[in-house]
Amino acid sequence: MTLQEKDKKYIWHPFTAYQEEDPLLITSAEGVFLHTHDGRKIIDAISSWWVNLHGHSNPVIAKAIAHQASKLEHVIFAGFTHEPAILLAENLLSILPKNQSKIFLSDDGSTAVEVALKMAIQYWHNQNITNKTRVIAIEGSYHGDTFGSMSVGARDIFITPFNKYLFEVDFIDFPYQEKETEVIDDFKKLVKKGDVGVFIFEPLVQGATGMRIYRAELLDELISIAHQHNVICIADEVFTGFCRTGKYFASDHLNNQPDIIALSKGVTGGILPLGVTSCSEKVEKVFQDSSSSKTFYHGHSYTGNPLACAAANASFSLLTNQDCQDRIHLISSRFINFVASIKKNISVKSVQSLGTILSIEMVTPENTAYQNPLRKEIYNYFLTKNILLRPLGNIIYVVPPYTISNLELDEVLSEIEMFIRSRA
Numbered sequence: 001m002t003l004q005e006k007d008k009k010y011i012w013h014p015f016t017a018y019q020e021e022d023p024l025l026i027t028s029a030e031g032v033f034l035h036t037h038d039g040r041k042i043i044d045a046i047s048s049w050w051v052n053l054h055g056h057s058n059p060v061i062a063k064a065i066a067h068q069a070s071k072l073e074h075v076i077f078a079g080f081t082h083e084p085a086i087l088l089a090e091n092l093l094s095i096l097p098k099n100q101s102k103i104f105l106s107d108d109g110s111t112a113v114e115v116a117l118k119m120a121i122q123y124w125h126n127q128n129i130t131n132k133t134r135v136i137a138i139e140g141s142y143h144g145d146t147f148g149s150m151s152v153g154a155r156d157i158f159i160t161p162f163n164k165y166l167f168e169v170d171f172i173d174f175p176y177q178e179k180e181t182e183v184i185d186d187f188k189k190l191v192k193k194g195d196v197g198v199f200i201f202e203p204l205v206q207g208a209t210g211m212r213i214y215r216a217e218l219l220d221e222l223i224s225i226a227h228q229h230n231v232i233c234i235a236d237e238v239f240t241g242f243c244r245t246g247k248y249f250a251s252d253h254l255n256n257q258p259d260i261i262a263l264s265k266g267v268t269g270g271i272l273p274l275g276v277t278s279c280s281e282k283v284e285k286v287f288q289d290s291s292s293s294k295t296f297y298h299g300h301s302y303t304g305n306p307l308a309c310a311a312a313n314a315s316f317s318l319l320t321n322q323d324c325q326d327r328i329h330l331i332s333s334r335f336i337n338f339v340a341s342i343k344k345n346i347s348v349k350s351v352q353s354l355g356t357i358l359s360i361e362m363v364t365p366e367n368t369a370y371q372n373p374l375r376k377e378i379y380n381y382f383l384t385k386n387i388l389l390r391p392l393g394n395i396i397y398v399v400p401p402y403t404i405s406n407l408e409l410d411e412v413l414s415e416i417e418m419f420i421r422s423r424a
């Protein structure tokens with residue numbers, strides 16, 4: 001059997017329908033390129049599900065992991081600690097919004113969100129406040145695939161089998177600019193009842209639903225209203241963290257800061273899985289009690305894995321370096337120009353960019369949705385051009401590693417422009 005035949009026989013791939021096309025066999029990767037077994041070089045224009053910041057097989061991160069692996073590969077994180085985790089917490093707190101004071105480590109984006117939700121719920125429990133039981137989220141959100149994170153996400157086709165096992169959530173509409181007043185009014189009505197304990201959101205951009213961008217001023221107002229009504233605010237920055245929106249965190253575009261922040265994806269530069277949940281002193285305080293009824297009983301076998309922490313510290317050094325910040329700025333400017341150049345094209349329904357995120361909604365006879373048939377067509381078309389794009393239905397998006405060169409980025413954008421023009 002070939003490797004691909006074995007893959008087909010033994011492996012169940014994520015987010016993949018039965019008998020969807022066979023996966024491409026990747027043998028190595030370097031910079032923005034994925035190398036296939038049959039000699040193709042494919043530009044990873046989506047940073048492999050938005051995780052990669054500094055290019056594949058980044059030598060600085062690889063070296064940090066190798067060094068750490070020969071020193072301390074893993075240790076239980078309850079009752080024990082280690083330098084890479086301590087350094088990481090210090091590093092993250094130095095760039096997180098100033099109100100954040102403590103770091104909790106887990107495994108991935110879904111668990112970072114799960115931890116955030118449990119922290120917020122127990123925040124009320126620890127104070128013997130029993131009426132703050134309701135949770136508000138934004139319609140169309142994606143927060144992950146575990147039960148808590150599914151509960152606060154869009155109740156779409158992906159979660160239909162699990163719907164009746166999810167907890168109840170009040171969803172406010174997505175704050176399109178023309179709907180902002182209505183959304184604020186609805187939000188006020190909900191929080192005025194006094195029973196809302198938690199508000200969770202993807203700040204400024206809903207990723208998986210279609211890179212939908214909304215205004216920072218609107219979110220600022222929602223957080224301000226939430227705080228006036230004593231509601232714990234969770235920013236799910238799993239996608240937006242680490243400069244995706246141009247600033248270190250999407251929360252940096254706001255005046256009002258969330259109480260809890262969930263991070264993952266780019267935290268290790270995209271090399272190893274790691275989840276991070278940070279919280280403010282206000283949250284931390286109600287857990288400062290040695291009685292077991294107030295302890296946060298949550299953890300995973302690999303919590304605080306030293307290799308992941310070492311990778312994250314190496315990624316932090318690269319990210320905070322001026323060269324990387326200059327690249328981020330350059331990509332952001334290039335996207336702004338690209339938006340201006342294609343927005344009048346008749347096959348483009350809408351086009352937006354925010355920092356290093358570019359999203360283009362294509363006109364199709366069908367509605368905008370993940371199930372839109374254009375998804376497969378676009379995916380296959382760009383693969384024949386050796387560019388990996390994984391459209392969300394009829395929405396093409398680009399989320400490149402920050403190390404992408406001007407030439408490589410131009411290649412991706414000019415291929416997209418040619419595709420758009422071919423449909424006009």
Ligand SMILES: Cc1ncc(COP(=O)(O)O)c(C=O)c1O
Pocket residue numbers: 108109110111113142143144145202207208236237238239240264265
């Ligand atoms: C905003 C957001 N939250 C949570 C998640 C879940 O992260 P993971 O896939 O690492 O579990 C994602 C994944 O795309 C995400 O975009």
